[in-house]
Amino acid sequence: MKVEERPPPEPEPEVEEAAVRVPLRQRIRGFAFQLLAPVASLLIAAVLGVLVILIVQQSWGDVGDVADAMWSYGLFNRNSLAFILGRATPLIFAGLAVAVAFKAGLFNIGVEGQYAIGALAAGYVGYQLSAPTVIHLPLTILAGMAGGLIWAAVPALLKVYRGAHEVISTIMMNFVANAVLLYLLSGALKDPSQRGAIAQQQTPQVESTAQVGSMVPFFNSIGFDFRGSAPLSWFFVLAIVAAVLYALTVRRTRFGFELRVLGTNPRAAEPAGIRSNAMILKAMLLSGAVAGLAGLQDVLAIDDRMKLDYIRGYGFTAIAIALLGRNSGLGIVAAALLFSFLDRASSGIGLSTDVPKEVTDILKGVIILTIVIAYELVRRMTARRQLREQHERA
């Protein structure tokens, strides 16, 4: 919303400037308030993390080891950045998918199932079709989006025409998606070369024309030194583009405007001529289509095939990411990077310290909870501050 607050580039002579501008001091104070939450929460999380380790391990040495592992392996290892960016990619897509629905006041708990179906559809088109890359790759990606969209369409239609609550129906669709995956990957879509006791339930490999390349060579060409196997593909760039498009859509388009009206005050949407049902449908379908992108990096760039054991809980993590990122494009990217970093750090802790894996999971939980609570506290403080300002007059 900064855009509107920026003073217009041209003077508008008919306007008394004092009457329309937020005083600079107030704006700086507001901005400082926004920074307060992340900074405070990281500090508190660090303190709590130390406490957790002390309680469980009863050793200051482990605190040092954990901090060292998080620092040196999590952030500054040769491959850390590649892992963080690569693992953040699906989380960004999934977080955006949740956020689109949130903006319209809808809880899409079904991202998990939607990207699974999307990944399956993309995997199928990826190995089944043969065409030059310029046709095959876009079609494969579209198939992924279509898969997610179709899976989201069911709860969307149920909500609009039958009033079924989307939370229930999207959760149910997750179960159905699991079953469909299991059925198809062990049956119709199963790679025929997989046989015997160690047979993997997975599709055949996608054609090279549908594969998306690694970004490692690009990064290495600008001075990094990532290992070739690092899970970082050009999908990362697509994810950033998606986040930017999302932010622009929400702020700068009529669709985004109507989405926000519907999401913040549905009772005002109708008198404003906004067709609520059509908007609910569009928001949910868009959410599903974006969700469909979340699984594609694994299918088209890392595993090069759809595997049964590939579902990684992106859809549920995404809810936390959207909440943490306050449904803003930038916030979601930041939150996805944080989650990805925590993942990386916890493997570091597992590799180089005596601290059991369970403790690192507790640490992750503590950090995320702290952030949520700190944000909520700051939100309340801000609300109270705004309430005070609201009684400015009358």
Place this chain on the structure above:
Amino acid sequence: MTTEATEVTGGGPEEARRRSLAIECRGITRRYAGVVANDQIDLQVAEGEIHALVGENGAGKSTLMKMLYGLEQPDEGEILVRGEPQQIESPRKAIELRIGMVHQHFMLVDDFTVAENIVLGDEPSHGGRLDLDEAERRVEELARGFGTPLDPHARVEDIGVGQQQRVEILKLLYRGADILILDEPTAVLVPQEVEELFANMRQLKADGKTIIFIAHSLDEVLQVADRITVLRDGKVIGTVDAADTDTHKVAEMMVGRPVLLRRVEGKATPGEPLLQVKDLRVIVGGKELVAGLDLDVRRSEIYGLAGVEGNGQSELVEALVGLRKPDAGRVYLDDDDLTRADVRTRRHAGLAYIPEDRHARGMVLQMLVSENAVLGQHEREPFTRHGLLDLRAIRRRAVELVRDFRVKTPSVGVPGYALSGGNQQKLVLGREFASKPKLLIAAHPTRGLDIGATQFVWQELVEARDAGVAVLLISANLEEILALADRVGVIYDGRVVAQLRGSEATMSELGLYMTGASSGDPDGAGGPEAGPPADREPTA
């Protein structure tokens, strides 16, 4: 030794007088972001009096009350409660000082009973368990002899607004408050309920309670208040005895110039019917709330629909705007059948709508003032081009509205909730006028507005009418109907039971129709009265 202390120890009649003051404010100043909301306010409220606080929107009334109730702290000055200087740093402190406040928007739990709501926060308990019987007994005791009986077992969502308000007041009494602050208590009430509220207030006064209340209707203020303090631009203009003054004098103090709400004459002549409603029926929960209603509004005409609230006005408006599907009947705009059309289609066809509940249906309070300034027109050029918002055009429109409709806001880049209620209303009104409508449906457009703003809105309605707009004005305020309407219809029990020329209608006549005591033959309304009066027929 401060000056005040010297004065107090000075004793004598001065001290005696101060002792009998329930509240005294001395030089209270409160600033927000460069705006002085309260400027050196001196206010004295005697014990056992009903003290009214009046002023235009933004005069600083609510700010002052919030400081008395501990929701705000003064930047300067001091507050004395029963003669003692006090720091009222929180509502909790206010309650300790036996000061209670009823907010304009009630703070009740809808699915709790009356008794539960009243004792909430201070529940009688028995060994850790809530003693509901005891609660109900105490509530009954409190409610006894206080207005019409109140059922302590009734759920709050099932009782009327007037009763809910009484629950709020009883809640304060239950906590032992003897200084009661009522923030615009009459704004939500229909006339009968206002009468009842006033009876209750007088009774509270007889019981020795002190009441401070904020009000807009000067007639009401003069009816019930002992003294009136007028605020303007954050300053106290004066305190007068209600017995020694009249509406005109108080109004003049409020706006700083002579004001008279009077019939606004325009020069337009009504044209052919623009909105036609035929045999409209709306059934809600098995009840026919709009029961075969016929209505037409002509171009360049203000049609005033008078009626006691709850006679089908809300449902009628919703059906006309497209928020509710009628169960039978037809709605035509300009000969186009819009009965089944949705809101957007109707807006494109030239409808503008000022909803009854502006905070809830007219604005998105969390969104910016600029965004709210185009809500409903946001899809039109120049605000949207090829699906993209033109933020500068939106901003420009917002700035125009803020200027032309005198909306007080620090900026158009702040959220809607940063505006006071009256200013939110002006923004919505301005926005709807700015859509250049053919038909304007205005539901209670001046409710909650002060005299200056009311006159302004009336003027705007008349100007819209003169510019050719057909205006359907729904109002429970007869003064407003009589001041503006070219034709008046009275709605009773979901039907238009009488139709009169605005210039010929009288308050008493309308009052009779409104209560259903006298039923003008609805078919008679289709007779000479309903047809365009010959003297106003446009000359070809």
